[in-house]
Amino acid sequence: MFRCLQRLHSLRFKASPRQTPHLLKVLAASCVFTLLAACQSPLKLDTYPTGRLRPATLPAAPFALQALVLPEGAYPRLRVYIEGDGHAWATAFQPSTDPTPYTSLMVELAAQDPTPAVYLARPCQFIQGPACTVDVWTRSRFDSPQIQAMDAALSLLKRRYGVEHFELVGHSGGGAVALVLAGKREDVGQVQTLAGNLDPALWVQLHHLTPLAQPMLPLDYKGRLSSLPQRHFVGLNDPVMPAAIAQAYGAALKGTCVEVVTVPADHTQGYQAQWERLANQPIGCHTP
Numbered sequence: 001m002f003r004c005l006q007r008l009h010s011l012r013f014k015a016s017p018r019q020t021p022h023l024l025k026v027l028a029a030s031c032v033f034t035l036l037a038a039c040q041s042p043l044k045l046d047t048y049p050t051g052r053l054r055p056a057t058l059p060a061a062p063f064a065l066q067a068l069v070l071p072e073g074a075y076p077r078l079r080v081y082i083e084g085d086g087h088a089w090a091t092a093f094q095p096s097t098d099p100t101p102y103t104s105l106m107v108e109l110a111a112q113d114p115t116p117a118v119y120l121a122r123p124c125q126f127i128q129g130p131a132c133t134v135d136v137w138t139r140s141r142f143d144s145p146q147i148q149a150m151d152a153a154l155s156l157l158k159r160r161y162g163v164e165h166f167e168l169v170g171h172s173g174g175g176a177v178a179l180v181l182a183g184k185r186e187d188v189g190q191v192q193t194l195a196g197n198l199d200p201a202l203w204v205q206l207h208h209l210t211p212l213a214q215p216m217l218p219l220d221y222k223g224r225l226s227s228l229p230q231r232h233f234v235g236l237n238d239p240v241m242p243a244a245i246a247q248a249y250g251a252a253l254k255g256t257c258v259e260v261v262t263v264p265a266d267h268t269q270g271y272q273a274q275w276e277r278l279a280n281q282p283i284g285c286h287t288p
Contacts, residue, residue, distance in 0.1 A: 042087065042100035043107070045126065051111040053119065057127060058156050060149035066126035067153070068110060068119035075161040077189075079117040080154065081106040084172030084195075086125050088137045099137035100125045105194060105268055106171050109275060118157065122174065123149050135213070141173060142200055142215035147180055154181065165189040172241065172267065173197045175232070176218055182228055183221020190229040190283060194271045195241045198232060198249035206244065219252055229257040229283035233274060235265035257285035 045055045045068065053068035086101035099122070110119040123146050124132035136146065157163060166188045170178035175196020182188040197203050200215055218225060234246050246260050263274045 041102065042098060043102060043104055043126075045107070048107060049111060050107065050119075053111055053117075058120075058153045060123075060152040060156070062129070062131035062145065063123040063149045064127045064129055065123065065149060065153050066121040067157075068107065069157075070116060070118060070161070073161065075116040076164040077116065077167070078157065078161060078163045078165075079110075079113060079115055079167045079169060080157070081110040081113075081117060081119045082150070082168060082170040082174035082178050083107075083119070083121045083125060084170070084174045085137065085141060086122065088141070095134045095138050097134070098124075098128070103268065105271065106169070106174065109169070109272070113279075115280065116161075120150065120153055122146070122177070139210065140213040142176055142180070142217070143213055144216060147177065147184075147216050150177055151181055151184060154185070158187065163187070167192070169193070170196055173200070176200050179218035179225060179230075180216045180221065182230075183218065183224050188228070190231075192231045192233070192279065194233045194275065195235050195238055195265070195267050196232055196246075197241060198245055199252070202248055203241070203245055206242065218249070222253055226253055226255045227257065228255070229285065230255065231259040231261060231278065231283050233261045233263050233265075233271055235267060235270060236262055237265060237270075238267045240267040256287070257283055259283055 045066070050068050053070065056067045056069045058065045058067050083101060083104060083106050086099040087096045088099045090096040107119055110117050122137070124136050140146065154166060164187065167190050168178035168182055168188055169192045170176070171194045175193030175198055178191050178193060179198065182191050198218060200212060201217055204211055232246050234243050235241070236243070243262065250258050250260060261274060261278065263271055265271050
């Protein structure tokens with residue numbers, strides 16, 4: 001935390017006048033998250049209230065993915081909650097050695113969802129393996145191996161439960177993953193995101209971060225996504241994923257079925273009430 005605050009102080013003298021307000025705001029938020037993280041530990045699913053869902057491991061080479069799954073049965077329509085980037089960074093400038101989230105909006109919503117729903121973690125969260133390197137959850141978090149693993153997990157769930165149509169729900173970086181998967185697959189009927197990273201390339205630019213390695217990006221799939229129903233919840237008090245991300249994504253996509261819902265929320269808290277109200281409401285489409 002001291003190093004974070006020290007960096008915050010020095011940034012005032014190194015950033016340009018135009019960059020300073022934005023960078024200070026982002027770094028200050030990062031310092032707060034760092035302080036909170038110091039009092040927490042990685043989430044333990046076996047001690048967390050997950051309702052009817054039970055922990056399971058899904059093989060998705062080269063990774064094994066943590067999931068919370070339903071009892072055996074047929075679920076033609078299945079909602080999949082996709083985790084965010086988790087605890088990818090220990091501080092604003094130091095990668096974490098374990099990306100497992102400390103808290104999870106996606107676990108909470110999946111556990112409370114009255115519709116058929118499961119939870120799917122990202123590679124190396126909860127389960128470490130030989131393929132798990134720091135690069136997996138930092139610069140390469142949206143690269144092909146990670147996306148292909150998530151895709152394989154969906155296919156496994158499809159076979160296990162007889163799924164005909166998926167709805168994908170993503171938080172933060174999980175929003176980008178959900179959109180890319182929807183762009184790749186033919187069985188995704190709609191996508192909803194909460195504080196979603198809808199344009200990782202723009203996000204990196206806005207925060208002046210190290211460029212991502214070889215990301216698979218939602219806007220690479222504009223053809224399919226432009227007609228896919230999608231609803232994006234944007235926190236008005238979220239410095240991590242500002243509203244400009246969703247605005248730019250919508251303008252570039254020119255989608256006919258895209259809703260953006262602004263919520264008095266930060267990056268992780270304040271979404272539950274609006275989600276309960278709108279999650280099962282049809283997403284409106286319009287004629288371009």
